[in-house]
Amino acid sequence: MSHALEVSGLEVVYPNGAHALRGLDLSVPRGAVTALVGESGCGKSTVALAVLGLLPRRAGVRGSIRVAGAEVVGASPEELRAVRGKAVGLVPQDPVSACDPLRRVGHHVAESWRVHGEPGPPGGAAELVGRLGITDAHARLRQRPHQWSGGMLHRATIAAAVAHRPPLLVADEPTGSLDADHARTALDVLRSAADAVLLISHDLGVVREHADQVAIIYAGRVVETGVAREVLSRPAHPYTRALVAAIPTPGGGLPTPLPGAPPRATEDLAGCAFAARCPLADHRCAEQPPLVAGVACWAVDR
Numbered sequence: 273m274s275h276a277l278e279v280s281g282l283e284v285v286y287p288n289g290a291h292a293l294r295g296l297d298l299s300v301p302r303g304a305v306t307a308l309v310g311e312s313g314c315g316k317s318t319v320a321l322a323v324l325g326l327l328p329r330r331a332g333v334r335g336s337i338r339v340a341g342a343e344v345v346g347a348s349p350e351e352l353r354a355v356r357g358k359a360v361g362l363v364p365q366d367p368v369s370a371c372d373p374l375r376r377v378g379h380h381v382a383e384s385w386r387v388h389g390e391p392g393p394p395g396g397a398a399e400l401v402g403r404l405g406i407t408d409a410h411a412r413l414r415q416r417p418h419q420w421s422g423g424m425l426h427r428a429t430i431a432a433a434v435a436h437r438p439p440l441l442v443a444d445e446p447t448g449s450l451d452a453d454h455a456r457t458a459l460d461v462l463r464s465a466a467d468a469v470l471l472i473s474h475d476l477g478v479v480r481e482h483a484d485q486v487a488i489i490y491a492g493r494v495v496e497t498g499v500a501r502e503v504l505s506r507p508a509h510p511y512t513r514a515l516v517a518a519i520p521t522p523g524g525g526l527p528t529p530l531p532g533a534p535p536r537a538t539e540d541l542a543g544c545a546f547a548a549r550c551p552l553a554d555h556r557c558a559e560q561p562p563l564v565a566g567v568a569c570w571a572v573d574r
């Protein structure tokens with residue numbers, strides 16, 4: 273299978289010592305939406321920033337990130353500028369802080385073309401936000417960010433990310449501030465604009481509806497991966513099982529909240545990071561289980 277993004281053995285340590293990613297392996301196939309799912313703090317946004325080369329300068333980064341065959345780890349600022357927007361587009365998690373409050377919204381959308389020294393198509397920004405359900409787009413784009421709601425600004429950042437129709441889109445919680453209808457439109461636009469989408473989410477309902485593939489991340493590593501429908505209906509890793517059991521289903525019993533909390537990123541971890549919360553943990557978990565046949569767990573038969 274040909275991949276739009278291949279991440280292997282990715283380690284990221286922030287300057288404060290937070291070990292956000294601990295040997296992450298992830299493949300995003302072309303022609304599909306791949307969801308990256310996990311609890312808060314497990315490293316999802318760090319993956320997004322690493323793929324675009326947007327981590328703090330003093331962060332320690334090891335491993336490999338290949339976008340359309342080009343290596344991102346260790347790339348020069350010029351190489352990274354050429355990749356951003358053209359080879360990979362980012363829908364950031366927080367659209368409000370992504371916008372300069374003094375600039376018009378239209379300026380932010382058009383910035384996608386300007387940074388590459390291109391004028392962009394006439395009316396291009398209005399057409400893009402119009403497709404995302406912003407009415408009276410020309411007039412609206414002359415407004416400042418504070419005149420737009422969070423959900424509208426999210427759609428402006430989606431418009432900016434798809435401006436060049438990059439082969440890969442990384443969307444960090446792109447539907448967090450949208451109602452179900454606008455979320456569906458936004459995901460349709462993402463899917464139709466790019467060959468491959470990495471959809472970062474902690475909402476398994478969104479993942480079930482929109483993702484083809486899924487990767488479950490825990491404490492900076494992928495612990496289970498596969499076809500989204502199959503993984504969510506027959507989760508194998510005890511962490512995935514706990515995540516699925518924690519979501520309410522119509523007509524189902526009461527959801528079971530996930531007990532305990534993930535380890536802190538500043539902790540030294542030996543062996544399986546989930547062992548402390550795992551009902552199946554035994555002596556084997558003192559050693560880190562490798563990802564085999566899509567599951568990283570000693571207790572799961574493969």
Ligand SMILES: Nc1ncnc2c1ncn2[C@@H]1O[C@H](COP(=O)(O)OP(=O)(O)OP(=O)(O)O)[C@@H](O)[C@H]1O
Nearest residue numbers: 286288290292311312313314315316317318319537
């Ligand atoms: N700039 C930073 N400096 C130091 N530590 C950071 C920084 N950004 C993230 N971290 C830490 O790295 C770990 C992973 O954070 P990250 O934001 O990638 O997780 P996440 O899964 O995206 O969480 P959320 O769903 O809450 O956005 C966390 O422990 C976080 O506190």
